[in-house]
Structures are given as C-alpha cells and as structure tokens.
Amino acid sequence: MTTPPAPGGIQTSAQSENEKGYTALGMVKSGIEQSQQEVRTTMGTLMAAYGGQDGGAFQRLLTDWNAQVDLITKNVGEMMQKLQETGVQQRNVQQLTTDTILTSGRSQNVFDQLA
Structure with a gap:
C-alpha cells in the first residue's frame, strides 16, 4: 500500500516534470x-571544391538532410510550446481548484454563523 501524496503534490510534480521536459527539449534543440x-559550414566549403555529378549528388544529399533537420527542429519547438501551454493550463486548474476550495470554506463559515 502506498502513502497518498501530499495535498497538491501530484499537480506540483506534473508541473516539475513539464519544466524538466521543456529544459531537456531546449538543450536538444540547441x-x-x-x-x-x-x-x-562544412557543406559550403565542400560545395565550393566538390564538382561533377557526384558533387551534385552529394549537395542534394546534404540539402535533403538539412530539410529533415529543419523538420525535426520545428517539431521539437512545437513540443516545447505544448509543454509551455500544458504548464499554464496546470497552473490555471490548480488556482481554480484552490479558489473553489477556499470559496467553499467561506460558504461553510457563513452557514455556520447562520445556524
């Protein structure tokens, strides 16, 4: 049997994991x-010196590779954006939950005073 997490512990943990994920993705992207x-840089140097049919094929290969890297970088950036959005949503839900609980507590106090 496991011990239940501290109040707010799960939410805090999820936010922390989002932040870790965002940081890791930022390092990967960089x-x-x-x-x-x-x-x-190497491609520019090689293209200036590398001619002929094989040079053209090599240039196309590097150009295709570069396009794939651009796509990967774009996708990593989108993942980072989603983690940011998720973090904002988690904070908003946590605040709404806290506000609801506090309002409920105040309602109980009013009820108790009327009783």
Whole structure:
C-alpha cells in the first residue's frame, strides 16, 4: 500500500516534470541547431571544391538532410510550446481548484454563523 501524496503534490510534480521536459527539449534543440550549423559550414566549403555529378549528388544529399533537420527542429519547438501551454493550463486548474476550495470554506463559515 502506498502513502497518498501530499495535498497538491501530484499537480506540483506534473508541473516539475513539464519544466524538466521543456529544459531537456531546449538543450536538444540547441544541440541540433549547433550541429546543423557546423554541417552547413562544412557543406559550403565542400560545395565550393566538390564538382561533377557526384558533387551534385552529394549537395542534394546534404540539402535533403538539412530539410529533415529543419523538420525535426520545428517539431521539437512545437513540443516545447505544448509543454509551455500544458504548464499554464496546470497552473490555471490548480488556482481554480484552490479558489473553489477556499470559496467553499467561506460558504461553510457563513452557514455556520447562520445556524
């Protein structure tokens, strides 16, 4: 049998996990962008020196790779945005729940005074 979490513990934990996920995705995105820039720099240098049919094929390969990296970076950015939106929604729900509980407590106080 497990001990129930502290009040608000589950919500706080979910928010913390969202923040960790956002941070991890930010690091991944940054690393991908840095690697992509390094490849672009190398690609520019190679394209200037690499000619012929095989050079053209290599350039198309790198261009296709670059497009795939752009798509991955875009998707990671969208995932980060969703985590931010989820975090905002979690905070809003937590605040609404807290407000509802506090209002309920006040209603009980009024009822008790009338009784």
